[in-house]
Amino acid sequence: MALLVSLPGGIPDMAWFLLLLLPAACLQAGNSAESNRVNTFGVNQPAHLSGVQGGSIEIPFSFYFPWELAKDPQMRILWRRKYLYGELIYNSSSGFIHEHFKGRLILNWTQPQTSGVLRILDLNKKDRTVYFCQIHLNTKRGVQSWQSTDGTQLTITHAVSKTMQSPFIVTSAVTTAGLEDTEGQRNPSLVNLGAIIGVVVATAVLITPVYVMLIFLWWKKRPAD
Template sequence: MALLISLPGRILDMTWVLFLLLPAACLQAGNPAGFYRKRDFGVIQPARLSGVQGSSIEIPFSFYFPWELAKDPQMRILWRWKDFHGEFIYNSSFIHKHFIHKHFIHEHFKGRLTLNWTQPQTSGVLKILNLTKEDLNTYFCRVHLKAGNLKEMWQSISGTRLTITRGKHITGQPWWP
């Protein structure tokens, strides 16, 4: 939206008026700088973590959104690995037809993966037990939210890059893909 002011013969004055009105036109709720539109929802997780083969690691995550939730929202936490569109390795629950199945865990992680999160918390921890060199990868947290007519999902864009080092009794060198 532009505001034009006609001041015959006073171009310099018009320039100053427009310059002074520009910050007000740029201001948006939640974006006081007005230079870009900030996302109102997202997932936060560390960029990199390192673990030792045979030990455990915790990948902390949190998420945020601008909506006030109605009573009894349905929230699910899912995790992917390898890349942004990679395989799902964990699903806190999923709906198949009319049945709710809980706690899908990828075959590679059977007996080694736990999620410390309960609805309606907005933070938690994914824990991988008994780390192996095959666990070296990038992990992405994804959130599904359903509350009344609102249905949204969002995911970490960059994920957490997990490196695995051999136990100290062997070497401290990381494995690289």
């Protein structure tokens, strides 16, 4: 169904011409927006992560791209640290691991997956820095490579000591230790107090019969009423 628009002056041909141009303009605009959306690439990483000294941390990552992969894409995942395109610490294709991370880096990723996890074991204070994931792959337009621009800032915190975690156990141990220390040696004050009480009791036992006898004799000698 077509909409006929008559312009002043009676020239309907011009109206048809304008109507024909509108779909073309709309189509061009749509293609431009679609092109901008599709022709993008990047790497997703968390901005910040925190790990405990002596523990481990996992840095998840994912990537996307607009190109059609070559028959043999030869995907490679590289990890760098400190700054953009900084020091190389890991290369998935060659198996390279930086000396500082020997035996402590594990990459959970297999080609052609577009997401994975980098795990760092036995964290220490020197691991505190920014980590960048870098992607290399073959496409039908040649080799393409890109990486995260912001990376992941990793902070390391000190592990809480066992004494801080279990104060009641520590208190109990201290109390027990105190009892053990005093078990073989009595308090002198307690010894003196016991001796005094013993003397008082003994004195009372000796004096009481004498007082009883004196009271009895006094009662016998008192004049009769």
